[in-house]
Amino acid sequence: MAEGMTWSVTDGDKLTQAEIYGEVLSQLGDRYPDLVAITADLASSTKIGRFGKKFPDRFINVGIAENSMFGMAAGLAQAGLRPVVSTFAAFTALRSAEQVRTDICYQNLNVKIISTHAGISFGQAGSTHHCTEDLAVMRSFANMTVIVPADGIETGNAVAAAMEWPGPVYIRVGRGFEPPVNKTQDYGFAIGRAITMREGTDLAIIACGVGVLQAVRAAEILKAQGLSVRVINMHTVKPIDRDAIIEAVKDTRRIVTVEEHNVVGGLGSAVAEVIVESGRACAFRRLGVPDCYSIVGYPEDLYHHYRFDADGIVETVGELMRLEIEEDEDWEDEA
Amino acid sequence: MPLTREEIRGLTKKAWDIRRAIIETTFTCGGSHIGGSLSQTDVLVALYYRYLNIDPARPGWEDRDRFILSKGHGGIGWASVLGDRGYFDKALLKDFNKTGSPFGMHLDSLKVKGCDASTGSLGHGLAIAVGLAIGARLTGKGFRTYVMMGDGELCEGTIWEAAILAGHRKLDNLTAFVDRNGLMIDGPTEQITTLEPIDEKFKAFGWEALTIDGHDFAQIGEAIEQAQAVRGKPCVIICKTVKGKGVDLMENKAPWHYGGLNSDLRDQALASVDRHYRELLG
Ligand SMILES: Cc1ncc(C[n+]2csc(CCOP(=O)(O)OP(=O)(O)O)c2C)c(N)n1
Numbered sequence: 001m002a003e004g005m006t007w008s009v010t011d012g013d014k015l016t017q018a019e020i021y022g023e024v025l026s027q028l029g030d031r032y033p034d035l036v037a038i039t040a041d042l043a044s045s046t047k048i049g050r051f052g053k054k055f056p057d058r059f060i061n062v063g064i065a066e067n068s069m070f071g072m073a074a075g076l077a078q079a080g081l082r083p084v085v086s087t088f089a090a091f092t093a094l095r096s097a098e099q100v101r102t103d104i105c106y107q108n109l110n111v112k113i114i115s116t117h118a119g120i121s122f123g124q125a126g127s128t129h130h131c132t133e134d135l136a137v138m139r140s141f142a143n144m145t146v147i148v149p150a151d152g153i154e155t156g157n158a159v160a161a162a163m164e165w166p167g168p169v170y171i172r173v174g175r176g177f178e179p180p181v182n183k184t185q186d187y188g189f190a191i192g193r194a195i196t197m198r199e200g201t202d203l204a205i206i207a208c209g210v211g212v213l214q215a216v217r218a219a220e221i222l223k224a225q226g227l228s229v230r231v232i233n234m235h236t237v238k239p240i241d242r243d244a245i246i247e248a249v250k251d252t253r254r255i256v257t258v259e260e261h262n263v264v265g266g267l268g269s270a271v272a273e274v275i276v277e278s279g280r281a282c283a284f285r286r287l288g289v290p291d292c293y294s295i296v297g298y299p300e301d302l303y304h305h306y307r308f309d310a311d312g313i314v315e316t317v318g319e320l321m322r323l324e325i326e327e328d329e330d331w332e333d334e335a
Numbered sequence: 336m337p338l339t340r341e342e343i344r345g346l347t348k349k350a351w352d353i354r355r356a357i358i359e360t361t362f363t364c365g366g367s368h369i370g371g372s373l374s375q376t377d378v379l380v381a382l383y384y385r386y387l388n389i390d391p392a393r394p395g396w397e398d399r400d401r402f403i404l405s406k407g408h409g410g411i412g413w414a415s416v417l418g419d420r421g422y423f424d425k426a427l428l429k430d431f432n433k434t435g436s437p438f439g440m441h442l443d444s445l446k447v448k449g450c451d452a453s454t455g456s457l458g459h460g461l462a463i464a465v466g467l468a469i470g471a472r473l474t475g476k477g478f479r480t481y482v483m484m485g486d487g488e489l490c491e492g493t494i495w496e497a498a499i500l501a502g503h504r505k506l507d508n509l510t511a512f513v514d515r516n517g518l519m520i521d522g523p524t525e526q527i528t529t530l531e532p533i534d535e536k537f538k539a540f541g542w543e544a545l546t547i548d549g550h551d552f553a554q555i556g557e558a559i560e561q562a563q564a565v566r567g568k569p570c571v572i573i574c575k576t577v578k579g580k581g582v583d584l585m586e587n588k589a590p591w592h593y594g595g596l597n598s599d600l601r602d603q604a605l606a607s608v609d610r611h612y613r614e615l616l617g
Contacts (some may be wrong), residue, residue: 022447031446039521040490041487041490041520041521041527042519042520043520043521044520045520049521057434061521061527062490062528063379063487063490063524063527063528064457064487064488064490064491064519064520065490065491065528066494067492090456091456094456095456123434124432124439124440124443125439125440125441126439126440126441126443126444126453127406127439127453128441128453128454128455128456129440129441129455129456218363235346254413257429269504295434295435296432296434296436296437296438296439296443297434297436297437298434298435301434302434305435306433318418330589
């Protein structure tokens with residue numbers, strides 16, 4: 001285990017996000033004797049069951065009853081425990097939104113929520129199992145911290161960091177069959193601090209989750225076309241790293257956001273809020289699911305369909321690069 | 336009128352076709368909720384080929400009986416029935432789950448003819464059915480509403496909220512089925528959260544409750560006719576079933592809640608179903 005790290009996995013690049021999550025959580029069980037894990041008949045699907053196998057006395061399967069589960073998590077936290085809850089994102093953020101808000105966030109309780117099958121990662125299941133609204137919903141709950149790891153290794157880092165982070169945390173996990181973007185776990189992950197995956201001065205792509213891999217791929221293609229594109233992994237959507245955004249605006253004046261989420265209310269909206277409030281104009285596009293119920297299909301096909309895969313990003317970057325942006329000497333003073 | 340021997344034979348043959356179709360589509364689509372699709376099949380066949388007052392040529396006909404698959408993950412089984420019943424070209428099912436197909440694992444009412452509610456998130460269907468049943472009364476329509484729930488699904492609080500209201504409103508135009516196969520995803524229902532006594536729970540909420548063998552067409556038919564005749568309360572039919580019914584390698588096995596089939600497994604599954612029906616039909 002690397003120094004300072006609380007978890008380790010072998011072959012991390014071959015495991016899905018959820019598999020790494022399950023493994024990391026069961027390792028954290030040794031470190032945190034007050035950690036209790038809860039699920040609603042999705043022990044195997046979310047991989048939280050791995051913790052249950054190791055610590056059966058600290059594992060509760062409530063049956064298919066998400067609303068009660070989140071209420072119960074609040075009660076367990078009030079009893080002094082450290083509940084970790086897992087179900088599919090659609091059931092956390094949509095079905096049980098009120099329990100998460102009122103029972104957990106309103107009372108600022110120490111509950112960590114790790115939701116899997118988020119976005120359109122369970123593509124063939126259709127809209128009842130897609131969740132392209134969770135970032136919008138969770139971000140609007142005061143006290144909530146919202147993290148969207150880019151891959152399995154980052155999921156491990158986020159889960160470990162969440163244990164030491166006060167209050168409720170929502171971690172969004174996909175099904176995660178994509179290749180990882182991080183090779184090792186010690187790249188300096190910290191909640192609330194964006195990671196610059198590539199430097200660049202012509203344009204910046206701000207992405208989270210699977211968007212990061214797509215953005216890195218797009219930046220490589222664009223480099224071959226002579227463009228210098230910055231890629232920022234904005235894994236924490238709330239609290240968002242304002243400095244990283246404003247710096248990117250100042251340096252590039254062209255921003256594209258990429259997320260596996262409705263373009264309404266998620267990362268793109270969060271970044272837009274920061275930019276507009278900074279008073280600095282820039283060219284700006286949000287890529288994601290364009291405010292519709294996503295169609296059925298394999299996730300990679302859907303990323304392409306909605307044009308937030310590498311191809312789609314390249315296309316949008318091309319559009320922004322064709323815009324005339326006035327050089328403004330006094331721009332610094334305007335804000 | 337009880338089903339005749341000939342009718343039962345016809346329905347049995349239909350169920351054979353549907354089980355074969357579920358296996359074939361599971362093979363082509365890469366994976367499906369096959370266990371629960373096989374357990375619900377006989378009730379769906381009895382409804383769609385004998386009891387529902389429907390016209391597949393007019394899926395939007397206002398007076399049609401309604402059927403809601405509250406355990407929406409049985410979509411592949413439901414679609415197999417709807418296609419065979421003529422709501423759409425069965426050949427479309429070869430694209431089940433594929434990108435851009437109208438058919439995902441959970442059916443979409445805007446895309447699939449004959450599907451009256453987009454289910455898949457458990458615990459929603461009974462409330463929708465209660466709304467339809469109250470709606471039929473308010474609009475003076477005579478249609479009946481049928482809804483099929485999973486047994487694991489009964490954990491959801493919304494089921495019991497809707498059940499209380501249905502009892503309170505004495506909705507005798509509503510019939511609910513519970514596919515009592517004894518399993519949810521993570522294992523046997525009674526090991527995770529005790530559900531029994533299910534019939535007494537519904538009765539306490541003002542329902543009539545019948546318990547039958549959900550693979551026996553004579554019993555299914557009799558129960559549906561009894562439910563139609565009940566006055567002054569809704570009726571639930573608790574169908575004792577086997578998850579994976581008809582496929583030896585899947586029967587009563589929780590991991591077959593969801594799974595894919597390679598060609599070997601498909602052949603084994605088809606052979607098992609064929610054996611089962613040859614015995615049954617003599
Ligand atoms: C609200 C909700 N929670 C969880 C799930 C995931 N899920 C799909 S099927 C299933 C188990 C259903 O068990 P049961 O109702 O007994 O159905 P069956 O055994 O007939 O397939 C679960 C938990 C879901 N679809 N909806």
